[in-house]
Amino acid sequence: MRTDEKVTQDVTGIQAADIEAVLDPVEADGVYRDSRQCAALALNSGSTSLLLSPPTPRPKKG
Amino acid sequence: MEQSGTSTRLQAAVQDLASGVVSALRGGDHAHVVPPVGTDGEAGDLALAAVRVLGADALLPGLLSRTPPDPAELAVFRKAVEAYPPRADAAPTVRWSHWAMARTLRRADPSSAEPPDEPDTAWLDGATWQFFTHQLAVLAPLALPGEDCAVSRLAAGRPVDVARGFVRAVRRRDWRQAAGAGRWLTLLPGVPDTVGLEAGLDFVELMGGQDPLVTLQVQAARRMRTGARV
Amino acid sequence: MTAPADARRTADALRAAAGDALAWTDNRRADFALGEDALAADGEVDRSWKPLGELAQVCATVTRLTGPAEPLHARARGLLDFAWQETREGELFLRLQRLEPFATYPLEVYAAFASAGLRHPAFEQAAAVVARTRGWRLTEQDPTRRLGVLRAEERCGIHRFGQAPPELPQTWLGGLPEPWTFGRDAGYALTHVVFHLSDWGRDTSAMPPDLVAYLGDWLPPWLDTCLEAGSWDLACELLAVAAVVARTTGEDVPVNDWARLLAARGPSGEVPLDDRDLDHIAAGPGADGDRHFLHHYHSTLMAAFAAVLAATRPAERPEAGRRPGGQGAPA
DSSP states (O other), rough: OOHHHHHHHHHSOOOHHHHOOOOOEEEEEEEEOOOHHHHHHHHOOSSSSSSSSOOOOOOOOO | HHHHHHHHHHHHHHHHHHHHHHHTTTTTTTSSSSSSOOOOHHHHHHHHHHHHGGGGGGGGHHHHHHHOOHHHHHHHHHHHHOOOOOOOOHHHHHHHHHHHHHHHHHHTTTTTOOOOOOOGGGGGGTTHHHHHHHHHHGGGGOOOOTOOHHHHHHHHHHHHHHHHHHOOOOOOTOHHHHHHHHHHHHHHOOOOGGOOHHHHHHHHHHHTTTTHHHHHHHHHHHHHHHOOOO | OOOHHHHHHHHHHHHHHHEEEEEEEEHHHHSSSSSGGGOOOOOOOTTHHHHHHHHHHHHHHHHHHHHHTSHHHHHHHHHHHHHHHHHHTTTHHHHHHHHHHOSSHHHHHHHHHHTTTOOOOOHHHHHHHHHSSSHHHTTOOOOHHHHHHHHHHTTHHHTTTTTOOOOGGGSTTOOOOGEEEOOOHHHHHHHHHHHHHTTTTTTTSOOOOOHHHHHHHHHHHHHHHHTTOOHHHHHHHHHHHHHHHHHHHHOOHHHHHHHHHHHHHHHTOOSOOOOOOHHHHHHHHHHHHHHHHHHHHHHHHHHHHHHHHHTTSSOOOOSSSOOOOOOOOOO
């Protein structure tokens, strides 16, 4: 450790490394909400259009 | 756990300081954002470290409103610049952040020393637009109207990439990055109109505004959009 | 700009990926076949006509963009013929139309075949009769779907004279929205607007220039985030849109995005819909073949579609290159 670093640490009680870590943050992980539950709709729901997207289910014959 | 405890307390101190800056940017009292020198013990240490972390933005309200700095505030800012020089192996963002503080100090008090030479920008050579935007957002204090440096010149050459990074950050719900990128976008020529920056800043504040570091960047961006000069 | 040798290597890799995807598809013909319930009142259209129509649509574009001597062409041609046979050479469309005269999906599915030259004149005549009614023309649908129906009508010789399609400005993409409002539903809507406007990649010059510029700006963050989220299916569609745009602008193939997508493929070149529940689905065809099929067929078709669009770019590169101020994501 260099002398000036030692002095800094004594003065502030905080490591320079603490500060430098905050000043050089890694990117936060992305948060996605539309990737899971909605995908199921693509498979199962007639009202969701994926490609040619047929309409809502037909009524049963009475 | 000492390390993470320190880090948590530091983050909290940074948030406090950022809240003060935000309130000053909103037109409130901007005199005593930075706690006075002479605050002793751990509280004073933390406050000083927080000033170093917030960097040049600690003096942003006065800078944007062209108000002469409070001498006590200036003294703390100066102390933070002097107490935390970048270490030999410091990351580029650490070097640039420190350089930005030195530049601001000189701006606020022309009797201060000339800022050192600019650090280099080699780490941004060939950077993907994703990495480029993230680094710019970390260096948001460099985004000031009328202030030139190597980083801002690089940003001016990649407005579409920064706008893409803004979109990506919002999509990832990384509000800090989005706010910092949004601040840069207010300054860059050639940003596609379709990005919808004004609504974008409102949205980022709505979603991330409980974090004063997000609000600080959004407020700074708004002030700069309305033509504030340094 | 990519060097010619790199561009060739990329195109070869994309052709190989498309070949694998269509080979997987070919092996699943039985799953695409129309079952007994294709005409039943309570039949599940999403599991019968929809996959078959999508198969036809993708193969129609592949056969158009590849040379007759290419293996890809032969594979797609074979699949098209298979799908057409499933409809009994169009006869089932006529029967479907008699059962549900005001449903639009028979025409939409039929249009995919018609675009490949597989036609059934009696169905087209019947569809034209219904399409003349005010009721048909006022069918309430979301604007993107509406655009698709209009295109299907044109494909079948039904023209709404003197009526410029008002749908485009009503769509999410047509309104040039703030790109950070992109989400899953907006994403699928916009890809389909592009598919309809460009006639499924066969007429990319029909894309309005403002849409091309808009897409060129914002596809990169949309693609990046869909890939990060593991939304492989939407990523495939966005890669197809990127390829449509690139055929106009001459922009390079986004090789990094492609690499991320291709890394998500299964052992036979199939692409999962998303990365949800992979452990369960990995039980594979033997355990729950239907589920496996439904989790893979659409994304796999879209991957083949996108790869062929990207790999068969016209040799003459347009003047326009990259967007100034954006260098994209260098490799």
